[in-house]
């Protein structure tokens with residue numbers, strides 16, 4: 001990918017067929033699909049790529065067990081359509097991003113034979129809907145087998161579990177994979193470029209987008225034949241910029257996760273808790289060597305700040321501790337995050353947990369704006385396909401869907417699951433570092449490692465004992481448009497996810513490398529590091545965690 005300044009110049013100098021607004025899963029998917037259909041495409045992201053809902057997911061590639069239950073119980077065709085679509089999309093997501101995703105088994109603990117029968121039947125139905133795209137057959141596991149695979153599960157009342165398969169993926173890196181692939185296909189992408197208005201032609205159709213550079217606050221104009229609104233939770237804002245007074249469609253539902261060391265519940269499988277007090281499901285998912293627990297559901301507005309709160313921690317621990325043999329305490333939490341699900345509503349006041357996760361493409365007859373609303377990560381490819389078909393139709397051209405069905409993401413070429421072994425051997429790396437680099441960058445890991453070979457200062461880890469290397473900071477700044485400490489630690493390397501406290505320790509080193517790469521003054525770098533540390537310290541405080549970790553919490 002080009003450096004930010006170069007992309008900024010290119011975008012201003014050209015006009016485009018399609019301008020995609022929003023650089024989350026939906027926008028990145030749309031941009032890639034559009035460019036692959038040979039439409040000259042630009043993507044504008046108002047903050048960092050993947051900084052919205054798309055890096056706050058439970059990271060599951062799934063049809064949705066709860067949505068299937070809703071579909072069956074309430075004979076709801078919309079819920080069925082989501083499950084059906086998502087179950088068939090799983091396979092493409094796994095296939096196209098092999099280093100970023102993997103199939104995973106989920107265990108549903110059962111306390112009685114009625115629940116075995118209910119869950120067993122439900123998961124067979126799930127499998128039947130997936131048909132030839134099914135990942136593994138679901139099955140009953142005895143109590144002994146269940147406890148062998150999940151020794152941390154409370155044995156009382158357990159009679160066994162139902163095991164079924166879905167996928168797991170690295171959401172932030174998958175999003176970067178889509179952006180990188182889009183740019184590799186010839187597209188232009190720019191982060192921190194917020195759309196703040198439009199100009200229209202004589203017939204009232206959108207002609208240009210007014211864009212504000214979030215660093216310089218300077219405004220510039222982007223010209224395109226069609227504009228795609230893929231701003232997720234912000235979809236109504238863009239819709240009303242295009243057509244003031246247009247009725248709103250979005251409902252937002254906050255979901256929070258907490259992260260624990262995997263030692264507290266050692267397992268290679270994910271746990272699905274089938275029913276919380278408020279009638280939802282909850283997941284505990286192993287993620288690298290962490291355990292991710294989520295999620296919550298609370299309706300919010302676009303103005304609400306999203307973070308893991310004390311109440312979220314209390315809710316999640318209350319439910320998970322019913323199933324764990326050893327009680328988890330808040331002090332053991334190493335990090336957390338929250339995001340807003342962008343749900344599209346037909347009106348009415350239906351509870352957000354009952355709103356279908358289906359998507360909708362809206363073509364605004366007045367302005368020509370094409371909005372893609374709702375959906376989920378798992379269906380991002382299909383959503384993009386529908387959207388770009390609508391773009392082609394509105395341009396008076398034949399729609400040619402299917403271009404992304406089999407389009408491996410940047411970093412997949414030459415990938416094999418054991419590739420980390422050759423990284424270990426060729427670059428004399430510890431196993432943890434080799435696996436981390438492969439899982440984040442795919443076969444481009446060698447490009448990161450070449451930077452470390454050229455400058456030995458970049459070969460060191462950002463924080464001793466944690467996998468991410470200093471070279472990843474330089475690589476992200478040069479090749480992935482990372483321009484803040486948060487961009488690097490949260491979304492490029494994932495260190496902030498592994499541990500808030502490790503991320504605080506990494507701030508100064510990250511700032512120093514970014515300063516060199518981006519031409520910051522030493523003072524600017526120090527201030528940026530200080531502000532980042534304060535931000536993370538505040539997240540720790542908001543979650544109600546002690547400022548100092550317990551000995552067990554941050555070990556790695």
Ligand SMILES: Cc1cc2nc3c(=O)[nH]c(=O)nc-3n(C[C@H](O)[C@H](O)[C@H](O)COP(=O)(O)OP(=O)(O)OC[C@H]3O[C@@H](n4cnc5c(N)ncnc54)[C@H](O)[C@@H]3O)c2cc1C
Nearest residue numbers: 022024025026046052053054058060195232255376377378
């Ligand atoms: C807690 C939670 C758990 C989830 N778990 C799963 C899961 O396990 N599996 C699954 O399939 N799905 C899951 N989802 C759903 C999935 O994450 C979302 O559906 C998906 O990420 C939405 O992507 P998006 O691109 O539409 O929105 P976003 O990722 O929010 O992207 C929208 C982007 O638009 C940008 N933007 C906004 N305004 C402007 C502007 N004016 N100019 C330019 N850019 C702008 C924003 O900065 C943002 O980056 C989960 C969601 C949440 C919140």
